[in-house]
Amino acid sequence: MTTGNTPLVVTPPKRRKRSDMLAARIRDLISQRGLSPGDRIPQEWLAEEEMKASKGTVREAMKALETQGLIKTRTGPGGGAFVTALSGEQAMDLLSNLFLFNQPGIADIYALRKLLEPELAASLAGKLDEQGSAALQATIRLYENEPKTAEEEFRQRIAELDFHSVLASLAENQLLGFVCVFLQTLLRDLTECRAIYAEPNPQLRETALNYQVRTIRLLKAGDAEGARRLMREHMEDAERYMLERARIRSQASRES
Amino acid sequence: MTTGNTPLVVTPPKRRKRSDMLAARIRDLISQRGLSPGDRIPQEWLAEEEMKASKGTVREAMKALETQGLIKTRTGPGGGAFVTALSGEQAMDLLSNLFLFNQPGIADIYALRKLLEPELAASLAGKLDEQGSAALQATIRLYENEPKTAEEEFRQRIAELDFHSVLASLAENQLLGFVCVFLQTLLRDLTECRAIYAEPNPQLRETALNYQVRTIRLLKAGDAEGARRLMREHMEDAERYMLERARIRSQASRES
DNA sequence: AGATATTTGTTCGTATGTATT
DNA sequence: TAATACATACGAACAAATATC
Numbered sequence: 324m325t326t327g328n329t330p331l332v333v334t335p336p337k338r339r340k341r342s343d344m345l346a347a348r349i350r351d352l353i354s355q356r357g358l359s360p361g362d363r364i365p366q367e368w369l370a371e372e373e374m375k376a377s378k379g380t381v382r383e384a385m386k387a388l389e390t391q392g393l394i395k396t397r398t399g400p401g402g403g404a405f406v407t408a409l410s411g412e413q414a415m416d417l418l419s420n421l422f423l424f425n426q427p428g429i430a431d432i433y434a435l436r437k438l439l440e441p442e443l444a445a446s447l448a449g450k451l452d453e454q455g456s457a458a459l460q461a462t463i464r465l466y467e468n469e470p471k472t473a474e475e476e477f478r479q480r481i482a483e484l485d486f487h488s489v490l491a492s493l494a495e496n497q498l499l500g501f502v503c504v505f506l507q508t509l510l511r512d513l514t515e516c517r518a519i520y521a522e523p524n525p526q527l528r529e530t531a532l533n534y535q536v537r538t539i540r541l542l543k544a545g546d547a548e549g550a551r552r553l554m555r556e557h558m559e560d561a562e563r564y565m566l567e568r569a570r571i572r573s574q575a576s577r578e579s
Numbered sequence: 580m581t582t583g584n585t586p587l588v589v590t591p592p593k594r595r596k597r598s599d600m601l602a603a604r605i606r607d608l609i610s611q612r613g614l615s616p617g618d619r620i621p622q623e624w625l626a627e628e629e630m631k632a633s634k635g636t637v638r639e640a641m642k643a644l645e646t647q648g649l650i651k652t653r654t655g656p657g658g659g660a661f662v663t664a665l666s667g668e669q670a671m672d673l674l675s676n677l678f679l680f681n682q683p684g685i686a687d688i689y690a691l692r693k694l695l696e697p698e699l700a701a702s703l704a705g706k707l708d709e710q711g712s713a714a715l716q717a718t719i720r721l722y723e724n725e726p727k728t729a730e731e732e733f734r735q736r737i738a739e740l741d742f743h744s745v746l747a748s749l750a751e752n753q754l755l756g757f758v759c760v761f762l763q764t765l766l767r768d769l770t771e772c773r774a775i776y777a778e779p780n781p782q783l784r785e786t787a788l789n790y791q792v793r794t795i796r797l798l799k800a801g802d803a804e805g806a807r808r809l810m811r812e813h814m815e816d817a818e819r820y821m822l823e824r825a826r827i828r829s830q831a832s833r834e835s
Numbered sequence: 836a837g838a839t840a841t842t843t844g845t846t847c848g849t850a851t852g853t854a855t856t
Numbered sequence: 857t858a859a860t861a862c863a864t865a866c867g868a869a870c871a872a873a874t875a876t877c
Contacts, residue, residue: 338873340844342642360680377846378637382864386598386639387646391676399854400861409676417673420647420665424616427754434752438694467877496690498683498765502758509754594853622842633866638844656841767871800860 341376345384347446348374350393353406364394364404384569397474411501415508426513429569433562436506437555440487443494443503444538444554449545455493459539462486466528480520484511518569527564534560597632601640602826609662620650620660644824648673650734667757682769685825689818692762693811696743699750699759700794700810711749715795718742720737722784729777736776739787740767775824783820790816 345528350356352368367373376384385404388394392409396402451459463486466479484507491507494500510516534557541550608624614643616675623629625637632640641649644650648665652658707715719742722735740763747763750756766772790813 354679371846379638379847380845382635383639383642383844385644390643390646391673393676393679396860396863397854398852398863401855402853402862404863406855408680411677414674414677417647420649421667421670421757422754423610424664425753426754431752431754434698435695435755435758438698439691442690442694460618478698494686496683496688498678499691501677501689627867636865640864653874654841654843654872657875658842658873660843698859699869719839 342380342383342387345374345376345381346387349384349388353393358406360406360408362406364406366403369404402425409503410427413499415505418505419508419512422509425446426515427509427564429510429513429515429565431563432510432513433558435557436503436510437562439499439503439506440558441551443490443499445547445551446495446499447493447542448547448550450495451493451539451542455489456492456539456543457487459486459535462489463532463535463539466532469528473523473570476523477521477529480524481511483528486535515569515572516565518572519565522568524568530560533556581678598636598639598643601630601632601642605640605644614662616662616664618662620662621661623782625660652706655783663789667760670757671761675764675768678765682771683765685766685769685771685821687813688762688766688769689821692759692766693814693818695759695762696814697807699746699755699800699812701803701807702751702755703746703749703798704803704806705798706751707795707798711745712795712799714745714749715742715791717790718745719795720790722788725784729779732779733777735784736780737767742791747767771825772821774828775821778824782825786816 335506349364349368358364369385371377371381374381385394385396388404389396392407392413395407445469462482465482465485470476470479474538487507488504491500494503534553538553538557539549541553553559605620605624609620614620625641627634627637631636631784641650641652644660645652648663648669651663652660703711718738721738721741726732727733743763745759747756747759750759790809794806794809794813797809
């Protein structure tokens, strides 16, 4: 009996470019030799004889590692390629390309935010130090008074997201914080949302402000369950509002 | 009254490299001209005269865009640089660098999985078509019989995660699916976990198998609430198990 | 199947810019 | 200021891949 066995992955017979192989090799060297952020990459590794590739090719490989956020280069004596830890911001930039073409919907984003933001808030109950508390208060102060211009209005809406961003940065669970910031970034960059944010929403500022002041109070009081519930309410409110506005907008555009 | 307005970002006086500026310019061109995945990037844009840079420099810029997953290049007639949509896998690879140095803990990852995986399962109730059902069954079949070697054991543990990965790929909410796969990848690549996976765990295979068969049954029956509860149970179980093993391992290593 | 044209990929020598001493 | 050590940029020639005839 001949096996009709169709292997899922026979072998990747991919003809990879030299520069890609170099990049992979250097990355492996970094982790194998246990190089840490700040360490300099030995020149020997990049020597043309060692890598059996010319300068240009090696440069391309380094460029790849650089855009991956793994290294940074400095000119001058004592310069060279240095290992760096990929920053959260840079990671966010790289991720933004993923949803450049097929953007998720508002409901998709809030489906996650409704689950994660309440947990984030709860995890912070009773953990607010002076510094964190001050940072939160600072973001609120940005929109304490009514906006005068449309642009100011827009900036306030963005600042509202910043409140959540500061909250995320305080999380002990860095992963949770990262994903929350990711969702906020996604929301902010949605064309659908930018249009909504640009419109005037008189009552929204007040309710958001109200939520945030109450949130801080609960966190200081160490009431995890209360903070969780409040944040969930906030998320549900925000989603309802955004979806409603999006509906109105799409209706209006259909009539034009 | 003079405004004590301190601009948040004065101006980035960054001395950027030519290749980086080129990359940014090309990326802007792509979005401005509304190029979509599959479209070819006009050679004129990359002509040395147009960009006022040499071939090597534009190559470096293209390399940056390529590692960002924005373009792919093909050789030969009709070849060139083509716009592509960043794939989920590639995005995962880029993200993996973020946690290369300060890895999150098992508890951090499961804190998120406990929230998201149940929601993912619930969202799939009654939505399983023939294809999806078949894909799930296929992953289960991989570890139907007991492993003979340690390596086979390891592969089975990975396949167990694949079940969740297939589940995520079926999600209507792509964002939810993406984050779930991200967490799974993170878990799989954790050195702490790889060590645990490498050990024999006779009874674990059976309980995992059990969970998954029941999950499929609930999804087919369209029981969203049941699927959610079962998955939450599964996650809590898995976390308990992993944490316990990690504790034992760290204890053992302290004694050696 | 094989020759050819087109386009990317690689090499090398050299020159320029930049930060340290 | 000058010398030094390193990254960055240039340009021409060459090699490899691939669609078309």
